[in-house]
Amino acid sequence: MSEPAANSAALESPRRLWARFLEGVGSRSRFEVAAGLTILLTLFFPFDAWYFQITAQLLAIVFVLHPRAAASPLFWYLLALLGSFAIIEHWQPVDNHKYLLVYWLWGLVAAAFFSRDDDRDLILRRTARFMICFIMLGAVVQKTISGSYLDATMFEVILLTDPRFEGLLAVLGIDRHDLALSQALYNDLRAPVPVIAGGEAIMPADERLKAMAVAFTWLDYVIQAVVGVLFLLPGERIERFAHLSLVVFILFIYFIAPVLGFGWLIAILGIALAHGRFPRLTLGYLASFIVLISYQIPWSKVAMELGWLEVMQ
Amino acid sequence: MTRTKIIGTLFVPVIALSVFANQLYRQAAFDLSAWKGGGMGMFASADAPAYRFARVIAETGGQTIHLDCFASDLNDLLTSATHEPSNRNLSNLAQAVLAETWHLHETPAALAPPSSTTASLTSMLVQPRAAARTCPYPPPGGLGNQTVRFDSVRVVFYKLTYDRATSTLSATQEDALDHVRTRSQ
Numbered sequence: 001m002s003e004p005a006a007n008s009a010a011l012e013s014p015r016r017l018w019a020r021f022l023e024g025v026g027s028r029s030r031f032e033v034a035a036g037l038t039i040l041l042t043l044f045f046p047f048d049a050w051y052f053q054i055t056a057q058l059l060a061i062v063f064v065l066h067p068r069a070a071a072s073p074l075f076w077y078l079l080a081l082l083g084s085f086a087i088i089e090h091w092q093p094v095d096n097h098k099y100l101l102v103y104w105l106w107g108l109v110a111a112a113f114f115s116r117d118d119d120r121d122l123i124l125r126r127t128a129r130f131m132i133c134f135i136m137l138g139a140v141v142q143k144t145i146s147g148s149y150l151d152a153t154m155f156e157v158i159l160l161t162d163p164r165f166e167g168l169l170a171v172l173g174i175d176r177h178d179l180a181l182s183q184a185l186y187n188d189l190r191a192p193v194p195v196i197a198g199g200e201a202i203m204p205a206d207e208r209l210k211a212m213a214v215a216f217t218w219l220d221y222v223i224q225a226v227v228g229v230l231f232l233l234p235g236e237r238i239e240r241f242a243h244l245s246l247v248v249f250i251l252f253i254y255f256i257a258p259v260l261g262f263g264w265l266i267a268i269l270g271i272a273l274a275h276g277r278f279p280r281l282t283l284g285y286l287a288s289f290i291v292l293i294s295y296q297i298p299w300s301k302v303a304m305e306l307g308w309l310e311v312m313q
Numbered sequence: 314m315t316r317t318k319i320i321g322t323l324f325v326p327v328i329a330l331s332v333f334a335n336q337l338y339r340q341a342a343f344d345l346s347a348w349k350g351g352g353m354g355m356f357a358s359a360d361a362p363a364y365r366f367a368r369v370i371a372e373t374g375g376q377t378i379h380l381d382c383f384a385s386d387l388n389d390l391l392t393s394a395t396h397e398p399s400n401r402n403l404s405n406l407a408q409a410v411l412a413e414t415w416h417l418h419e420t421p422a423a424l425a426p427p428s429s430t431t432a433s434l435t436s437m438l439v440q441p442r443a444a445a446r447t448c449p450y451p452p453p454g455g456l457g458n459q460t461v462r463f464d465s466v467r468v469v470f471y472k473l474t475y476d477r478a479t480s481t482l483s484a485t486q487e488d489a490l491d492h493v494r495t496r497s498q
Binding site for chain 2: 110140161186193202
């Protein structure tokens, strides 16, 4: 008779449920936690290639029915190999975070080759640390040499023309009509047949938008440089601060530029490093995982429909 | 540390740094966009793929036609040509346009660009495999019967550059490549 037990579980207090959740996360090995979250990542943010998507879906079913299957190198080898094919097939248009996903899948292959938990942990930790530094410092190098980042040109033109930022700018009080105009000018300049004489257009960039572009430029640059350098340095206190900075980075950057698959991957890398050593920070990463999902809600659209944005302008 | 562990630890860094070095090289040698190619350059430069484009202009029987309705195979070549505008990529696109047989359609006048100056926009040509979703000017009555092959194709590559001081966005021609049909084609 299982009914009384089921009832008692349902009546369990939120505090006890939370404690059991923490216990569950803590009792799993670093590899198990990273593997489970990576399977979710390949399922929700896969490559466009049909062969990768189907394999990821089948392997997710295998994982649900038999979690120990993810301990096999073959499990990750299949995903890493097919992800590599997907990149080789279309290496130019593929986003950088898809390259990173493949690197991480190869990291899991390398870790799964070892049977001892300690060895797997070591490979995962080193791969995750390398990848965080690579992502952050690689971006800093590109931004430093690009010639159109540090003077805020990149953010200013992106804010003016990329509709993904429209909601954020509307919330921050930038005139939506100006944004609609700048996007229309951008589209006209790119038209298959020239429609703007001289091929030039003056964009409606007011001082507030220019100031925002400068602020985003330096916030993004400084936080990436800080996170990248902190993860290179030794010491537990520094590492704790590095993780804290990375959580802030995830929550801040992916709110502005919602590339959620990228955000999830960085959170997984953070968990792979923090698990077992910094329980609260591990929870912070898990929370950021969930918060990133909420970034998909079209907040500005909802606010516009409720009339809040009109009031703010 | 055993040799296996060293290999396991260095496996990902070696791949990632090789791809990164290749991206920097292609950026310098072939103008690959900083945003692409695994170089961690997303949001690092105003020279993003969204600010690069190509105009494909074809000629047949003395008439000039601007093409913008491509099936996925030509679209892939167009993407390659704009992400990394090497001579090879621009040439591949031009050759593929020449190799294609195109179908003629009437363009709905209401959908034509307002300041169109050429007669070419009174009609348009689409690839038979191009689905309506890829066409900005969907043909009104299905595929036409008239087919045509081009005598020559010009691919012009542009970048949109932004001047902060004057808030001016400009379409600047960076490169152009002509291909004329040969007897063998």
